[in-house]
Amino acid sequence: MYLRARLFLLMLMLLGWFQSSRSGNDSWSDPAHSQSNQINPGLSGNESLTTASLSSGQYEIFLPLIFKDPGTGPRVCPPLVPQTLRSLAQLDHILIGSAVNIRALRSDDQYAQILGQEFSSLTDESTMKFAATEPALDQYNFSAPDAIVAFAESHDMQIRGHTLVWGYALPSWLINGTWTREELIAILQDHIKTVVGHYKGRVYAWDVVNEAFNSDGSLRTDSFWMQRIGPQYISVAFQAAHEADPDALLFVNDFYATPGFVAAIHTYRSLDVPIDGVGLQLHMYNLQQKPTELSADIGRLEAEGLQANITELDVPISRDTGTMEDKLVAQAKIYAMVMDACLQHYNCTNFTMWGFTDKYSWLYSYLGVTYPTEQPLIFTPDYMEKPAEAALKNTLLSAACPKQ
């Protein structure tokens, strides 16, 4: 039986080799030489990006039948049918996700349909935060996040909890209260244990602290928690989350993975603070800023034994000149570069964007603008695939089914 299976596999591999030797990729190099930017690592210039050429209109991706190297296990590429982001990401053993806008989820059927079809991970954009879940002391409201978690579970999706401790989205009763340091430590512990405990076994990963560090690894001093509790709030938060759900992966969610930042995380872990990974937000500022250092950043986390998650990727285009076509292709290159950097490292396990359709983006309210000014995401407002979405699919395909 085994011999026949091996012969069948060998035959299919030969078939796959023949077909794959006919497939090809266009590639182009980045003409832009860009300046770095304080939010994300800069670009050295002369980047080259290999991806299939992008045609206009519907970006259908058809997959040849190819077998991977038996050394990595006979991973089977799917037959010639259109693939979703989710099915392609599964070939590469990563989760691909989106932040969820609760109002859109409840009111826009097409939003819900695409979300459940294309993604394998969800991050609650707003309703799991402190002010939303504990609007009054010891009074909790889980109606909105429960709807998001139920949607994810009904679509066999993983859930990233976001975020337990941040200097924003805090309720007025907390900010305006006259609390001792010990009272605030107890409030923080109770909040985390209640929220994480409510979703125990259902939320696989938590952004425990958000935007707590400077790029050199020092703690930001503009955080309510840092000002009122001091540096200990980090260990208090992670230990409370771990006690509430020992099986959940616990992340620091921030902008960096510089040597200084990673050294700081190393120190916490050496003191038994249960940090499993780092979320890299990657809100891009403009098209001139590209993630050339991202692969090195993820590799730095890998060397430290930390998981890396891309947690909030979006790529606005309004600050750039050029034709819309040129800007959308430049945007696609950036999305593909981030995916490519993630796929280069086994510790990069989740690739999440801060939304998926230009119909809804935090940038509109944040900047006081409306579509079509920003267009930061991968689907148009009427849910057509943009070049960025096709570039992600091609990058996933190239990693899963490289030419033999």
Ligand code: G3I
């Ligand atoms: O739900 C209320 C609604 O009832 C009310 O009518 C409306 C009035 O303004 O406010 C609504 O709440 C808003 C919430 O988003 C839901 O839309 C809050 O005011 C608004 O501040 C909140 O903004 C979110 C922001 O975080 C603060 O929580 C954005 O949507 C969200 O995209 C943004 O996400 C952050 C990440 O958590 C951390 N990284 C940066 C990222 C962008 O700022």
